[in-house]
Amino acid sequence: MQPKDLLQLSEQFGSPLYVYDADKIKSQYNRLTKAFSKVEKLRINYAMKALSNVAILQLLEGMGSGLDTVSIQEVQLGLHAGYAPERIFYTPNGVSLEEIEEVYALGVQINIDNLSILEQFGAKHPNVPVCIRINPHVMAGGNANISVGHIDSKFGISVHQLPHLVRIVENTKMNIVGIHMHTGSDILDIEVFLYAAEILFDAARHFKDLEFLDFGSGFKVPYKKDDIETDIEELGKKLSKRFNDFCVEYGKNLTLIFEPGKFLVSEAGQFLAKVNVIKQTTSTVFAGIDSGFNHLIRPMFYGSSHHIENISNPKGKERFYSVVGYICETDTFANNRRISELKEGDILSFKNAGAYCYSMASNYNSRYRPAEVLWMNGKGHLIRAHETFEDLLKNQIPLPVQEKV
Structure with a gap:
C-alpha cells in the first residue's frame, strides 16, 4: 500500500482506522x-x-x-x-x-x-x-x-x-x-x-x-x-x-x-490516526491525535516502538514530536520522535499494527473502537464497522424509573 492509498482509505472510512494488507x-x-x-x-x-x-x-x-x-x-x-x-x-x-x-x-x-x-x-x-x-x-x-x-x-x-x-x-x-x-x-x-x-x-x-x-x-x-x-x-x-x-x-x-x-499479521497492519492539535510547551512539541491507548496499548503496556510516518507529508522536513493520545491519562505513543513536519489534520500511520492492537482495544473513556479494513486486490474492504453510541449502550440496562434515587 502506498501513502496515497492509505490517505484515500482514511477519507473513505474515517479515522482512526486499522488497515491490513x-x-x-x-x-x-x-x-x-x-x-x-x-x-x-x-x-x-x-x-x-x-x-x-x-x-x-x-x-x-x-x-x-x-x-x-x-x-x-x-x-x-x-x-x-x-x-x-x-x-x-x-x-x-x-x-x-x-x-x-x-x-x-x-x-x-x-x-x-x-x-x-x-x-x-x-x-x-x-x-x-x-x-x-x-x-x-x-x-x-x-x-x-x-x-x-x-x-x-x-x-x-x-x-x-x-x-x-x-x-x-x-x-x-x-x-x-x-x-x-x-x-x-x-x-x-x-x-x-x-x-x-x-x-x-x-x-x-x-x-x-x-x-x-x-x-x-x-x-x-x-x-x-x-x-x-x-x-x-x-x-x-x-x-x-x-x-x-x-x-x-x-x-x-x-x-x-x-x-x-x-x-x-504484525507487519501487515497499519493504524491511521489524525493529528488533532500541535501543542508547543516550554520543552516539548506534542502532536495530539484522535486516538489513545484505548486503541493501541502496546507502547504503554509493552514499551513497544511503532514506526510513525506522516503520510500527509511523507517527504517533509523532519522535526521532533512527542505523539500523544486523547485519553484522560498519560498515553504517549512516542517521545521526541523524528517525523516529517506535522500540521493539524495530517494523517499518521503507525506501522506493525496488525498484532495485539485491535484485539486489545477497549471502550475506555467511553470512546468508540475504530473500523477495520482489509486491503486486497488493490481495494479496501470494510471488515468491521466503526462503533456507534448504540454499540456502547447495547448491553447496558438502566435502572427502572421507580428505582432511581
Whole structure:
C-alpha cells in the first residue's frame, strides 16, 4: 500500500482506522512454509489472539492454515469462520474443567497445561486425544510480559514434573497424541529455540503414541529499519534436520506444528490516526491525535516502538514530536520522535499494527473502537464497522424509573 492509498482509505472510512494488507499476510505464511519445506508433515496454526477478525481468519483458512485458540469464544469464532473442528487447536491457561469439556464436545484438539486438570480430565475421558503443554524453563528474550517459558511462568507443566505427569498418564491410561511448548516472544537467538526444542524431544520420548510435536512460535518481526528479527530461514534449515532425525529415532513420521500470530499479521497492519492539535510547551512539541491507548496499548503496556510516518507529508522536513493520545491519562505513543513536519489534520500511520492492537482495544473513556479494513486486490474492504453510541449502550440496562434515587 502506498501513502496515497492509505490517505484515500482514511477519507473513505474515517479515522482512526486499522488497515491490513492481505498480500503481506500471504507472503509471511508462504515464507514460513518454505523455510520448513524439508519437513514432510508441517502444519501452521494461526494464533488468532493476535488478530481475531473473522475476515482475517477466513483469509488464512483459505491458505490452508489451522487455528491456535486460547478460549472457547475463540474456538466458536473459528468454527463460525469456517474452520473444521479438527483444524482448531485449543491451548487455554487457568480455565475451568467445565470449559475444557465444552470445547472437547465441539471436536477440537485439546492442549492441557496443568497436572490437576490433566488428571481430572483423564479420569473422565481416558480415550480422548490430548496434547500436553510443557514448560521448558527457557527465556526466549523480549518483554517479560510475553516471555512464557521461564521457570516462574504460569504456563505449562514443568519439565521437572515429568515423572508425575507420566504417572498420571499411566494411571488414567490417557491418549496422549502431542507434546507442546511455547517460549513466548520475541525470539532473538535461534540457538535458544533449538535448545528448547531438545527439551521437547526429551519429553516426547516418554510417550509412545504421539502424532505431532508443537513448537509454539514467538518469532520476532522487525519494528524499524535494520531491526533484528528471527532468522526463519536459518531456523528452518536447522530445526527441520533435527526434527526429521528425531522422527527416524522415534520410529514414526510426526507432524511439526507452529502457531505464529505476530509473525503472520504484525507487519501487515497499519493504524491511521489524525493529528488533532500541535501543542508547543516550554520543552516539548506534542502532536495530539484522535486516538489513545484505548486503541493501541502496546507502547504503554509493552514499551513497544511503532514506526510513525506522516503520510500527509511523507517527504517533509523532519522535526521532533512527542505523539500523544486523547485519553484522560498519560498515553504517549512516542517521545521526541523524528517525523516529517506535522500540521493539524495530517494523517499518521503507525506501522506493525496488525498484532495485539485491535484485539486489545477497549471502550475506555467511553470512546468508540475504530473500523477495520482489509486491503486486497488493490481495494479496501470494510471488515468491521466503526462503533456507534448504540454499540456502547447495547448491553447496558438502566435502572427502572421507580428505582432511581
